[in-house]
Amino acid sequence: KAGVTQTPRYLIKTRGQQVTLSCSPISGHRSVSWYQQTPGQGLQFLFEYFSETQRNKGNFPGRFSGRQFSNSRSEMNVSTLELGDSALYLCASSLQGQGVNTGELFFGEGSRLTVL
């Protein structure tokens, strides 16, 4: 069974540009969550989608947005990039979205974004 797939794995952008990251969850998983990982702030929750609906959102500015498609694939977008957006963006999927309470989140390897 294929794991969570994130693309691209690495990308470099300049300030002011925008970026779209993609996540394909494990087949059959309907919940997709996004996390930002930085050396200074650690792992921080961005948002979670279930059946194309955003159910929970972290404390990030409106420049960070996401969506989920009917096949459960998800994208996140960051507009007007800032240097501080450089991070590893991790996607995680779970079967029904209740996986958080049981700890059964399955993470991808991440998309490493560098903003110059």
Add this chain to the structure above:
Amino acid sequence: GDSVTQMEGPVTLSEEAFLTINCTYTATGYPSLFWYVQYPGEGLQLLLKATKADDKGSNKGFEATYRKETTSFHLEKGSVQVSDSAVYFCATAKGAQKLVFGQGTRLTINP
């Protein structure tokens, strides 16, 4: 809001040494507690979990006990191996579809 505090790293041990990584949490009610591990170049993997007080999670020789009285979930292993070198994250979750992570502890095991 909920928060998790982990012992700061990096931690360097020799093979076969005893490992403890401290984790305390702040949360109302009865959160679930987890340890995740991140090996170099990989995403996070669930290592073990506990969903109620006094539960002990265990996996791959690692153990952690949910201590509500001390709001702790310390990770232990009796004899570490070089392959255990990784970053370890303590996390909590309650109700909402999100995990709150500690800062992570980088563990290096020398042969």
